[in-house]
Amino acid sequence: MDAQERAWLDEYRRGDREALGKLVEHYRRPLYSFILKMTEGRVDADEIFQEVWIRAIRKLDAFREENFLGWLFRIAHNLIIDVARRRKLFVDPETGTHGSQSRSSWVHRLPASGPGPATHAAGHDLGRKIQEALARLPPEQREVFLLRTEGEVPFKEIAKIQGVTLNTALARMHYAVLKMREALRDEYRAFGGRST
């Protein structure tokens, strides 16, 4: 968290509502993108985005960490799991049916692999192909990849968010990169990627 972010946070703690507006705008892009891509547009990303801020504000007094965005991502991660558990709108990747409450892992209740509503809503070709490639990643790998690309969250923080070891978080990123590279091979070259 840089000095400006810390200053906004302190101002809001002292009762300045405008400082909250600055924080929301500052973190909107990484946080909203993460939520939208993790839920694949199957839930209202705005609803989760707002709930993240509400929970953050309520627990702001307890926030003592260095990385505010990482903390917001952790709240978002827990909320997405909650939504996945409570709503039966996610498709079980194994059976093709709606996920049941008996499955212990939240992963199974996250959006099904393959393009979802967010993919179809994506405007141009590159955006759609990225959405499709992301949607095909296993949720754990997708989350690590998005936390890095959207939020620039350090791997140690990602490991904490997911409750795994640093090596597991690194391995998930590695596999996600390999799969994304394979899926976006042509787009990556057109974007100017070097293949040496």
Added chain:
Amino acid sequence: MNCERAVRDILLESSGELDRERRARLRAHVAGCAACRKYRAELMGITDLVHSESAPPAASRVTADTILTSLALRPRRSRWQRWWSDWLAHPAPAAAAAAVAAFLAGFAAAVVLAGLRAPPAAPGRPAAGVMVMDDWLDVQLDLLNDDAAAVAHDLDQTSEPSEPPAEEPLVEIDLQIHAEA
């Protein structure tokens, strides 16, 4: 440094989590390894590509005002309300836990009630509640002993009459020796 370690360090380098010494070692490895050089370039390329296609901020309608309005309108739920909400979300494990808790509470209540109904303990004797527990344990031990005795009896009934032990003649001989003496 092998390539497996190099991949790990390339990832940590990308997030600024690699210390100076390891960064120098990684640089030396990458300089001589085409595969790791390619991996590092692709990692940066792919993450930049995806980052460039992030959802535009305009797609979200939430503002600080909507957040604060929603916060003001929504009463803060108490711990019990949150517990109840969680219970509704996960009824089966919660019901199992409640059943165990009810059983334990019922047992404890029975002990306490028995203690209240019993006459006051005589000086030097344990309180009624403790006596009830002692009695209960005694009964359980008696039942166990009875069971053990019943099993032993059943075994005796079902087993064949055993041959006299081989030592018996020796004892008789020994006795004879004593008698002669």
